[in-house]
Amino acid sequence: GNSVTQMEGPVTLSEEAFLTINCTYTATGYPSLFWYVQYPGEGLQLLLKATKADDKGSNKGFEATYRKETTSFHLEKGSVQVSDSAVYFCALSDQAGNTGKLIFGQGTTLQVKP
Amino acid sequence: NAGVTQTPKFRILKIGQSMTLQCTQDMNHNYMYWYRQDPGMGLKLIYYSVGAGITDKGEVPNGYNVSRSTTEDFPLRLELAAPSQTSVYFCASSRGQGASGNTIYFGEGSWLTVV
Numbered sequence: 001g002n003s004v005t006q007m008e009g010p011v012t013l014s015e016e017a018f019l020t021i022n023c024t025y026t027a028t029g030y031p032s033l034f035w036y037v038q039y040p041g042e043g044l045q046l047l048l049k050a051t052k053a054d055d056k057g058s059n060k061g062f063e064a065t066y067r068k069e070t071t072s073f074h075l076e077k078g079s080v081q082v083s084d085s086a087v088y089f090c091a092l093s094d095q096a097g098n099t100g101k102l103i104f105g106q107g108t109t110l111q112v113k114p
Numbered sequence: 115n116a117g118v119t120q121t122p123k124f125r126i127l128k129i130g131q132s133m134t135l136q137c138t139q140d141m142n143h144n145y146m147y148w149y150r151q152d153p154g155m156g157l158k159l160i161y162y163s164v165g166a167g168i169t170d171k172g173e174v175p176n177g178y179n180v181s182r183s184t185t186e187d188f189p190l191r192l193e194l195a196a197p198s199q200t201s202v203y204f205c206a207s208s209r210g211q212g213a214s215g216n217t218i219y220f221g222e223g224s225w226l227t228v229v
Contacts, residue, residue, distance in 0.1 A: 043204055043220040104156030
């Protein structure tokens with residue numbers, strides 16, 4: 001079945017460091033791919049998305065490119081801030097039955113230190 | 115600017131008790147979902163609904179029930195609470211199918227502990 005695998009956390013970086021959080025997926029067909037962010041004590045918020053191969057999603061300085069050849073959707077940011085500390089979830093839309101359900105990775109905790 | 119609203123935010127239940135998590139959305143979305151999030155894990159789909167009167171099981175439906183009598187509301191019921199149901203529960207909604215890239219909006223979560 002469809003699945004999403006993210007790099008293990010936690011990831012600890014200093015402010016202004018470069019961030020990469022790896023995400024690979026297994027899916028049949030052509031799913032849409034998403035990154036969600038969860039700040040402490042809050043629900044998930046959509047960070048960015050890509051709906052077809054080679055699309056690049058971007059938002060708030062984060063970006064990710066839908067790579068079908070490597071089945072990846074790695075999240076990157078050139079210069080992280082303390083306020084980026086959160087849990088990041090990679091997800092894909094499960095197209096089976098066209099219900100639009102999301103399948104999530106296990107989440108990667110990012111901690112940015114001043 | 116309500117979006118998806120869940121109540122209660124926190125609840126402690128005793129084993130065998132029952133309760134209902136309420137969820138309402140004001141965006142006139144057809145699709146609604148209930149997920150649970152266990153520590154260190156991603157979210158797992160419990161139940162979903164593609165419109166009023168229509169519900170279906172997700173990955174982990176056992177021990178739960180749902181109903182969808184209106185477009186706005188999608189309550190989740192735990193009939194006989196068990197410690198394995200200790201989790202954070204998220205309600206979500208989307209205008210159309212998430213598969214087509216429609217954004218899924220999440221509530222703030224409900225922290226449930228069963229002791």
